[in-house]
Amino acid sequence: MKPYIGCDLGGTNLRAALVDVDTGQVLHQASTLTLAREGHEAVMTRIANQILQLINDSEFSKTEIGGVGIGVPGVLDIERGVVLFLPNLPGTWPDVPLAETIESLTGLPVQLLNDVRSITYGEWRFGAGRGVDTLAVFAIGTGIGGGLIINGQLHLGIGGTGGELGHTVIDYNGPRCGCGNYGCLEAYASGPAIASQGMKAVAQGLTTKIGELCGYDLNRITPELIAQAAESGDEIAADIYEKAGFYLGIAASSICASIGPRRIILSGGVAQAGSLLLVPMERTMRARVQVMPVDQVQVLTGQLGNNAGIVGVALWAASHAGPRSKG
Numbered sequence: 137m138k139p140y141i142g143c144d145l146g147g148t149n150l151r152a153a154l155v156d157v158d159t160g161q162v163l164h165q166a167s168t169l170t171l172a173r174e175g176h177e178a179v180m181t182r183i184a185n186q187i188l189q190l191i192n193d194s195e196f197s198k199t200e201i202g203g204v205g206i207g208v209p210g211v212l213d214i215e216r217g218v219v220l221f222l223p224n225l226p227g228t229w230p231d232v233p234l235a236e237t238i239e240s241l242t243g244l245p246v247q248l249l250n251d252v253r254s255i256t257y258g259e260w261r262f263g264a265g266r267g268v269d270t271l272a273v274f275a276i277g278t279g280i281g282g283g284l285i286i287n288g289q290l291h292l293g294i295g296g297t298g299g300e301l302g303h304t305v306i307d308y309n310g311p312r313c314g315c316g317n318y319g320c321l322e323a324y325a326s327g328p329a330i331a332s333q334g335m336k337a338v339a340q341g342l343t344t345k346i347g348e349l350c351g352y353d354l355n356r357i358t359p360e361l362i363a364q365a366a367e368s369g370d371e372i373a374a375d376i377y378e379k380a381g382f383y384l385g386i387a388a389s390s391i392c393a394s395i396g397p398r399r400i401i402l403s404g405g406v407a408q409a410g411s412l413l414l415v416p417m418e419r420t421m422r423a424r425v426q427v428m429p430v431d432q433v434q435v436l437t438g439q440l441g442n443n444a445g446i447v448g449v450a451l452w453a454a455s456h457a458g459p460r461s462k463g
C-alpha cells in the first residue's frame with residue numbers, strides 16, 4: 137500500500153510523519169512550532185507547507201502518497217472534516233473546514249480524527265493493543281483524553297465524538313472540570329491535577345522530597361518530578377500517585393462495566409510513571425468490579441510512545457480513504 141502522512145496538530149508543535157501503513161514504521165518525520173496565536177488560517181498554511189516539505193525531503197513524489205490524516209486535540213465532525221471546538225488553542229477554531237483547506241493546499245485527500253482516538257487506533261494496530269477486539273485508552277497529559285476499540289472497530293459515535301474517557305464523572309459534587317461538567321476524572325488525575333497536589337504539599341510545609349527537588353520553587357513541580365520523589369521513597373509523593381491511580385481505577389471500573397474491555401492502556405506523558413499509577417488503578421478495579429471478569433482485563437502502558445498518534449492517524453486515513461461525507 138502507498139505510504140500515508142500522519143500529522144499531529146498540537147498546542148505547541150506541529151508534527152508530521154510519512155508512515156509505511158503496512159508495518160506502522162515511520163519513514164520520515166518533521167516538527168515545527170504551531171504558533172497557534174497567529175490564528176487558524178496561518179496554522180493551516182503551516183500544516184500544508186509541512187506536508188509538502190516532508191514529501192520533498194523523502195524519496196517519494198506526491199502521486200506516490202496515499203493521503204493525509206490529521207490528529208486534532210478537540211471536538212470534530214469527522215464526517216464533514218470540520219473542527220468544532222479546540223479548547224486549548226487560541227480562537228478555539230469554531231467550524232473551521234480543516235480537511236477541505238488542507239486538501240486544496242496540498243492536493244491530497246485528508247481525514248481528521250481526534251488526537252487520542254488516533255493514539256488508540258495506533259496502539260491497537262501496532263502497539264500495546266495488538267490482537268484484542270475490545271480495549272480502552274486513557275491518554276494522561278495536560279488533560280485526559282480517551283479512545284475505545286469495540287468489537288474490532290474504533291468506536292466513533294456522533295461525528296467521532298465518542299470515547300472521552302477523561303470526562304467520566306467520579307463525583308457529581310466534585311470540582312469544576314475544564315469541560316464545564318463537575319468532578320470528571322480529568323479534574324483528579326491529569327498532569328496539572330497531580331502537580332497541584334505536589335504544590336499543595338510543599339506550600340503546607342509537609343516533609344517531602346518534592347520541596348528539595350523543585351528547589352522550593354512551586355512552579356517547577358511537574359508530575360515527573362513527583363514521580364522521581366516517589367521512586368526515591370518519598371511517601372507523600374507516592375500517595376499523590378496512589379490517589380491518582382485510585383481515581384483512574386474508579387473510572388476504569390465504569391469502563392469495564394460498560395464495554396467489557398480485554399485491555400486498558402495508559403498513554404501520554406504522565407503514564408510514564410508506570411507502576412506508580414498502574415498498581416493502585418488495577419487494585420481498585422479488581423476490588424470493585426464484579427459484573428464482568430475483571431481479573432482478565434490487562435492494564436498496560438502504551439508501546440508507541442510519542443509516535444502513537446501520528447502513526448495511528450496515518451493508518452486511519454489509509455483504511456478510510458474515499459469520500460468523507462456519509463450524508
Ligand SMILES: [Zn+2]
Nearest residue numbers: 303313315320
Ligand atoms: Zn470534564
